[in-house]
Amino acid sequence: MTLKPWREIAEPHSDVREGKFQQAEFAADLSRVHAGTATGEYQNPVLFFQRTFITEGMRLLLDSVVKRLAGKGGDPVIQLQTAFGGGKTHTMLAVYHLAKGAAPASELQGVPPILDAAGVTELPKARIAVLDGVDLLSLASKPRVHDGCTVRTLWGELAWQLGGETSYEHVKEADLTGTAPGKKELADLLAASAPCVILMDELVRYVSQFEEGKTLSGGTYDTQLSFVQALTEALKAVPTAVLLASLPFSDREAGSQQGVKALRALEHYFGRVQALWKPVATEEAFEIVRRRLFTNINDKLAMESVCRAFADYYIANREDFPQETQDSKYFERLVHAYPIHPEVFDRLYEDWSTLDNFQRTRGVLKLMAKVIHRLWKDGNNDPLIMPGSVPLMDADTRNEAIYYLPQGWDPVIERDVDGERSETWEIENKDTRFGSVQACRRTARAIFLGSAPHSVQIASNQLVRGLELERVLLGVAQPGQQVNLYKDALRRLSDRLHYLNHANNRFWLDTRPNLRREMEERKRRFQDKEDVFPTIRERVQRSFASGVFGGIHIFTGSGDIPDDWALRLVVLPPDAAFSKSGQSLAVERATEILKKRGDQPRFKQNRLIFVAADYDSVSRLKDHVRSYLAWRSIVGDYKDNRIVLDNLMAKQAQASLEQAEETVRRMIRETYKWLLAPVQEARPGKGLSEVMWEHFPLNPGAQNWSQEIERVLKENELLISEWAPIHLAKVLKDWFWKDDVKDVPALTVWQQSCQQLYLPRLKDDTVFQNTMAAGAESREFFGFAQGKEDGRYIGFSYSKRTSLIMDSSLLLIEPLTAAAYMEALRASEEASRAKTAEAGTGASTTTVPAGGGETPRVEDSAKGGYQAGGATAGQIVKKQFYGSIDLDPILAKKQFADLVDEVVQQFTLRPDVKVKIAIEIQAESPSGFDDGLQRVVKENCNVLKFKNAEFEIGE
Structure with a gap:
């Protein structure tokens, strides 16, 4: 099933699509809106609510504000305290537009249900005061003039914004003297201005500039805190007045030491009367970003089809993806985040938002706007925008990402991650399997997005390093693709990239070059003849057991391969590789060895079998061997204290060495895949053909290499172990x-x-x-x-x-000849017996020569007849034979064989002759026989069934 690309279902807003957005547009500026100078999406209440997703926290807050302004309860003071970029200012803007009433509530998307829930038919317009600490910084030491009215303090500014000169009169004396107004004066001011809303933003910035013991025209540090305390108390006395104040989430956001001190004090005063406010959840952030970046979803059925395909894909490959993807709720996350993959949000909100200057929502919006613009421009047809989709080759996108990171990331991306000069592009250009889906680039991008912020935290020991393999795959793999393709790409990247690190199944990029650069430098030291070939020879030697071969000769010269009767396997060196496509050096080298042993001709040619490397694989094998040698030298130098590595790098080096060794072992089996056997044809009338070389592939996955070679030889009748x-x-x-x-x-x-x-x-x-x-x-x-x-x-x-x-x-002997000879022999024997019987009865006077007759010759047997001799009448017939011989104990084996051939078989070949052979062995030793010898001899004699076998004391 073909999935619709995101660009056909979700269309970006025109400013995002055309790249006309400004970074500042993503920064909600409360003061500019109040002054009427903000951009349309923030200034216009209708547009603002169209692009604003009302989160659960915002809904609860607006409900409280609506009730408060309508006099139906609600909280008088609401403190907004979330992480940097958590939506505080955006929430204040929602309150601002709702309370100001510049547009009917019915036209504000998402607002009518809130009014209905609060039981408010029509919300009264409220007076609004915006106290932006950054905008009012100068007020501390320099008074402001509003239409002829000069204000010197924060409370003076508050009064003027709520009701001009009339309201200012309530705090005029306190403003002139720089002293904090009392609770009553402020309550009167609020009551006269009600219904009213006070929005305080960046208050810590304003208060922190007042140093203790120092008086400015805007008051002192203590008077600021007294004002806040009195204001929060006064708000409780006015049922239609409400205050929203935002405070930094952490000390880091508070800035200086004085800022942290001011934050603690303000938290104390606001904490006494504040209402709880629920921060933005990650799933809600999905909708916030989507509402701001995309117009709408054009085809909801197609969207659900894409999300369902991804959810099913994760379940079908459950072993490769995080556990959370197996939950049915993950489908809902995909739908909520569409067209952006939830993993993009998880990485940005969980990892990037921990960086000092990365605002949660604003930072995500700025980065994703650039990502979406480039993908739209390039015609990206992915079904979802994933971590692997982030176009880091685009200068704007790359600059936005590395802006939040320490120095040094630009060359990392340019060399290892993305761009026409990167390693990932080079790998994909050479391997279409990866290039067809941008497997290497997508994988490197996903690792960057998930690990780059970690480099900052690692420096302060705050975080475990790297992105798990399952999360890398979650960020790149798409329905219809093989997960193993990305695993292969990751292995290739681990071998090639200079800044990619991995340990404990986690992967990360860092600005510091990894050990790979050192390894690559060392690889250049190793030469084929001196280093690489001996290493390959050693590994090949390990892989063989003798098996059927009398000798295995690995990279051996012809002069050192014996010319004898033993079957021998000759493994040719890598520079004599075999290629099916044309003439190969393997055949030339094998032919030389077959014809000569050194300078002498070789005779036993049919006892040689050859194994050769595959021509197309040799270069890769040599490269892997150099990598292995480089890793081995690094580990060796570390153990000998010649180089210094931290524990993680040492473990990585050892793991890389083990992996390189396994890769070499596997590559040797894959490379030495050709079995070569010399054959000749004998053609009637034409003599022998030239030597031909039959070639057969070996299975690299076979458990036992020697057995695999033997199997191929036997199946192709190149070696006979049983012959009929x-x-x-x-x-x-x-x-x-x-x-x-x-x-x-x-x-x-x-x-x-x-x-x-x-x-x-x-x-x-x-x-x-x-x-x-x-x-x-x-x-x-x-x-x-x-x-x-x-x-x-x-x-x-x-x-x-x-x-x-x-x-x-x-x-x-040829069978017909043997049959004729046996028949002649039988006839001769019968004639001999007949004559012997006749001589025994005295009925014949024929003489018989000594020896009992004449054996037929081969020539006579072939003719079917024989020549008989005579017998001497009255000669005594000899019926028994006895002979004895002394054998040399050194030559006994050969002498006994001769004795059987020349004597014993003369009797056994004749019918009715009974032969008995007895062997007597005597051995003497002046010093006596030790116990071990006695035991061995007795055991062997028992096995051979000797009648008697005893050791004696002797004389």
Whole structure:
């Protein structure tokens, strides 16, 4: 759903829209109105009430004044005491226009209901006296002349304003002598002038100029206080007279020490008879500002639609926004504040109003008038005016904001917050994801609005520093937008901005450069080869476990990568990155390593797999590594007392270091994302193709990097960890059993698979041996022999389980050849047994050669026949064999393997031959065997199921 922009629903007043307003117009000046010289919106009672929102406090006060002037009760003295800019003078103006009666009450917006509630049909016109302490400052030492009548004191001025010379006669003697009139004289004066209203503004300023012990023509300090006391008492005696007096809210507003003293005294006297006055609530301030800045709401349904969309958006993303936004009342706040977001008011009224010279309502009006004028001029189409909308690139808006702040904020805004030369603009120009919604500028503006006043309070330890993340998001995010986009923008700003600080999930701008500037300066010290690449290498090394690889070589030269049978992973350096879009240095570097080991040719090419960095990510990775190195050096210098940081900055530096380290870890995984594998094609009649490089992306989010690489290799059949015998048989048929060659050494096949890029790449020789063992019992794949002499296979085995020792003598035999050889061998055995049986019964005179016959040759078996020898009649048949041998304990493993191949298998390959092997081990030590050795040997003997295994004392 598309939300209507605020400019189509709420139209600013013409002076705001056209930028013709004057700063002074926002300052309600009671004296100028009384003199008839104020601007129309303040001078004209009808216009004044049109642009005035009658707050609850003002309604109660006007109700009391109306009743008082009509003689129906009401309070005689009302003291207005609110914070600077809290609406005191504006309230007095409302009383002034209401009491003066220059316009009928029926034409004053919001007034008729007040009269009705008070039971007053027609309010009588009242005489009005305006005693503005600032306007009357000179009266203390210099008399004023009104139409020939000279007045010297505050009470003289009061009398003259209420009734001219006639009223002046009541206090003439007191005015001439500078002494305070008594309660009776003042009561008579008020009674003669009733109904009447006295408006006292800035009274503290006037009284504070009278120093104790010093007499001026306007009286003394004590006479001023005596006058106030007598006046408040006299008002109680006149039922149709009322006094409104405004006093400063705080000592700071009172000014000097004498001003504070005067404030305390006046509070005492007014406090004895004052009525309570409810100050302006924040929600009421919404309407005050809206009434003054905007004409009206043109489309209330559209307004409610916008506010509802914002309220629903906050509820849908409840984890990201302040708790208050989850309350149904927040929708009402949005409606009351429209078209300005409530967060703008909260920041101005809660934060900016704490500044010495920022008046609550007047200051908000002045700032927002400039904001609205610029947004209107620029055609801003946001649905609401938010903290992120404040156009600080506009000179008028920026100057209005920094006017209330200490020196030094202009460069902060210009560099870090807003403007064509700011970092935020640069980031958005390079990243359209941010630029499309001005995510960086809006975020920086919101942080400025919410944190700039804090820098003043922090100096006096009055406030927690910074704006919470949830409030930053509240000031920028709009319905239909992803909240995470602004979180990403905030992370980017934290990395780039010089004046932005953050700690404990709070963010603030300050006029003092943050540690980032120091970090940026240090980043320039670090060079690629000397600093950055070694750091990346160290981090990559941490990420790997060995897994399937016999060796992992990170940024290693070709001369230091062994040319052996182990599977090896080669991680190329960042300056040899891979790009899918064109020729890359990764392929060139990998090709060099593949072809040569140093200056020598490399043979085992099919044992190398490569990992390369992504070309488009390398520069970012190097930048993040430099940031990490810079933060590490700052933290190191702080710990070694080479630099001085306060506690907060030290924590920030440590947190930034940890964040930078995590960013480097993540960026390394995102950057080293390409797996490169060399392959070749063998084309019939055309030989081998050139080396081709297959590339596959790695998942940067995988838990285990080594396992992820292994997964990609296996899924794309670049690495085989389990191999079916049929595939081995096909490789043998295609590449090794050619022409008249019907057998091939198994070791040759394994070694060729390690060397030739067109052959399958096996994980290790165990995979190869397991494949041979799995195919041993089948007639479909291959036969075995442990050697070949004079055309005969030694240790021949086919279609049955057998133990295999893969050495240079183990042969893989083509299955048809193996079948024919086995058939010939069987026929030879049968003939041999027949002749042996015949010789045993004496029925034959044929002689049999020693050894029981002749084994068929491979060539003969291939022809399907064999050559038989004769037997000698009467020869004794030998049925048992016994042999013993001493083995060298160092070479025993190899000697025993030879013994099995050359002797034992001669018996096991023949049917009906039972073979028994016993091993006897004797060991002697002149010094004896220690307990540890005895324990290990006994345990191992038990596992191996020795019949006897004992240690003896010996002779």
